[in-house]
Amino acid sequence: MKAIHFGAGNIGRGFIGLQLVKSGYDVCFVDVNPELVDALKFRAAYEVGYAAEGMANETVTGVTALNSLTESQTVIEAIAEADLVTTAVGPALLEKVAPLIAAGISQRRGDHPLYVIACENMIGGSSHLEKLVGRETDVTSAIVYFPNAAVDRIVPLQRHDDVLYVEVEPFFEWVVETKQLPSDYPILKGVTYVDDITPFIERKLFTVNTGHAIASYLGALFGKETIAESLQDVRVRRGVQTALYETGWLLLEKYGFDAKTHSAYIQKNIKRFENPRIHDEIVRVARSPIRKLGPSDRLVKPARELMDRGIEANGLALGIAAALTYFDPNDSESSELKAFIDKNGIEETVVTYLDLRPDDRLSQLIMSQYVQMNDSVNSIA
Known part of the structure; x- marks a missing residue:
């Protein structure tokens, strides 16, 4: 064959x-x-x-x-x-x-x-x-x-x-x-x-990819170099776990996954991220932030679906805000995003790249977190 x-x-x-x-x-x-x-x-x-x-x-x-x-x-x-x-x-x-x-x-x-x-x-x-x-x-x-x-x-x-x-x-x-x-x-x-395959794709996307991305963007915010190092920081770990239990609630609602089994799945993936033998650099995981911030991707899509169900996606909003602060001059998408924010502001960026209305509750959560991050890194912990 x-x-x-x-x-x-x-x-x-x-x-x-x-x-x-x-x-x-x-x-x-x-x-x-x-x-x-x-x-x-x-x-x-x-x-x-x-x-x-x-x-x-x-x-x-x-x-x-x-x-x-x-x-x-x-x-x-x-x-x-x-x-x-x-x-x-x-x-x-x-x-x-x-x-x-x-x-x-x-x-x-x-x-x-x-x-x-x-x-x-x-x-x-x-x-x-x-x-x-x-x-x-x-x-x-x-x-x-x-x-x-x-x-x-x-x-x-x-x-x-x-x-x-x-x-x-x-x-x-x-x-x-x-x-x-x-x-x-x-x-x-x-x-x-x-x-x-839809339940399995979204389970993976909203757990592995969401968690990996948030660990990278929060880790970058706090000056970490690898995902494993990021998860050693209680602020990053708390942010990742909060977001993954938010997406977990969404997955249980949509597809009927068993709550105990999915909780174990979340913890198993956090342990994967923490593997000290895997030198998984933040610059690899965080690259292409425009794609990862897209309205149908790992951060905005579950956050929007949670908000539509009346659940505030605070952990996901935190991760999205961190992604908007990320900058790597060697990444073309990161450079484009930063230039757009510098020129047009965060509100217009949320509208243009995340496809959210500025008066959406999710937009307000994201922009509030973003402002706090710019004011003081420690204020988000």
Whole structure:
């Protein structure tokens, strides 16, 4: 069986590619980084380590790679023959890989099905990718399925002498929706299959991603460098826990999750963030604040839904305000956001980027927290 995976970075190698190989696939990574591509071609293997005591490294074999910039035709031909295509490139780059996937689909012959799964931190990633591919080709010209997925594994930025070595946390979750798949869909090792993925996507987005983001923005506010360091600060920990119990209440209301089980899920994820063996830098987790502050993303969406139910989202408002204070001159979104705030003020920023009305109660909570943060960091504790 043949799989094409877009994105040979740490998540691609340390999570998706690893599970595909364990599921019996020959994996071809597609990337633009010539160093990674050349190393994968030459060695046809790499090593995965685990950020936990007593867990041995794993050697991943049966892999190769292609450069999508210089070998695009070969990538298209590989997709035309593949059984499975996965991505882990980031939501913004799906539009870059879509034309290659579309070209590969247009060259497929016969009735052999292709499964395309976008393994991205976004709701409806595969459906979004299907729309992008559909702009380039008629996806009904071949038997192609785009099941939505939710993925979760912390893979921090890291630097090793071996360019291919990657270290990951032991925990992972990969959930795939089956309601539009045929009965004989392929079974991947370690994947949970569900009829409706929405509850699982929102559980992950509003717990893991929300908590991670708030830990990063509050941590940056207090001068921390890593997520684990941030959680050692009682002010950050309190802010994260408050927000996650707010989102937890929302998830219980919407989907009927068991309260005791979900509380354990929250605490398990906070322990993941605290793992001292994972040097998860704030600059990695906090990057792209405009996307993370979007009206349908991990901070504003649950806050708005809570407020609509009559519950004040104080913890989430705190996290949103912290995100609005975040600045990294090396991050284009952070720079854009800061420049807009400096020029137009916080009220116009909330309207423009968060899609909230200035007279909304949520807007008032956010702006009040933001003003306090600017006046005195200690006043928010």
